[in-house]
Amino acid sequence: MDAPTAAAKRLKEAGLRPTRFRERTLEALWATDAALSHKDLVSRLPDLDRVTIFRCIKQLRKSSLLHKVRGTDGVSRFVANRTSGSSCPGNHPHFFCLSCGALTCLEGLRLPHLELPTGFEVRGKQFLVEGICPGCAQGRATAAGPDEKETSS
Amino acid sequence: MDAPTAAAKRLKEAGLRPTRFRERTLEALWATDAALSHKDLVSRLPDLDRVTIFRCIKQLRKSSLLHKVRGTDGVSRFVANRTSGSSCPGNHPHFFCLSCGALTCLEGLRLPHLELPTGFEVRGKQFLVEGICPGCAQGRATAAGPDEKETSS
DNA sequence: GATGGTAATGCAACTGAGTTGCATTACCGC
DNA sequence: GCGGTAATGCAACTCAGTTGCATTACCATC
DSSP states (O other), rough: OOOOOEEEEEEHTTTTOOOOHHHHHHHOHHHOOEEEHHHHHHHHHOOOOOOOOHHEEEEEEETTTTTEEEEESOOOEEEOOOSSSSSTTSSOOOOEEEOOOOEEOTSOOOOOOOOTTTOOOOEEEEEEEEEEOOOHHHHHHHHHTTOOOOOOO | OOOOOHHHHHHTTTTTOOOOHHHHHHHHTOOSSEEEEEHHHHHSTTSSSSSHHHHHHHHHHHHTTTEEEOOOSSOOOEEOSSSOOOOOTTOOEEEHHHHTTTEEEOOOSOOOOOOOTTTTTEEEEEEEEEEEEEHHHHHHHHHSOOOOOOOOO
């Protein structure tokens, strides 16, 4: 009665022991579109030790099951790599909402090319856009809306 | 015998009290092209309290005399804004050297434009390129090269 | 030049992210 | 079922950054 979870399958594919804790960590990440911080994970998995979660993240990252993004607040957040094969950790920009703190992958977009001066050997790129996400922008508009001139432009 | 330092002048222009400590902090930042971490500043200004340096940085940042950049290691680094008027803190990409940890402003380059999906309200952008800086790349090349062509060009 | 208010500094203690060491427990092949 | 190895839990630690409070320096005013 194993009922081999999708998470368990993913873990096995990656060569990791599919323990219940790893499955749950992975599932917690799969359950959301936003990037979760370590703190978020701790609150979603209250019966797991925080150190275990750190170590779990590290393993998953090493196996390219998730990638790390840092918000402008300096806190690392983690996003599961959906597609099993292509786990390119940094091939898309990220958006950090200054209002709700959510960090989302802009997976539809490609990282723009940058022509560096000669001598620089590029290993990776990170493009972080900060601002207000659609959800918060809408919330603000409706909240401010009633009597104030609601045309936000 | 004030000998009003350039740093003191800059501080006054920005509306800050030109104390000796602030002058020295600013001068330490001016003395290098790379971005300095708080730790770097502490080691360059050993007789200053670390908290004072944190507060000094915060003041200078508020007055747009420097801008903050975070390396992929998550540590904040600070760069003085040379030009007095245009203190745009994030209008150029940064390069983080994985070998020596130096973080340099690529001031000659412009941030590439990114077309976001509708609904996102952009407030700022950060483009961080990581890799090996020219200095380290050369050091490695010479270290690896048997004959050590010492022509530094 | 003395004086006083305010801002700046120094010190101690704290928070929060992330790590390390070590003992214990669970997983998996046999 | 059994044993080795990997995973987990706990405690303690490092390091960046912050806060509170007492003390000191700066600057304007007299």
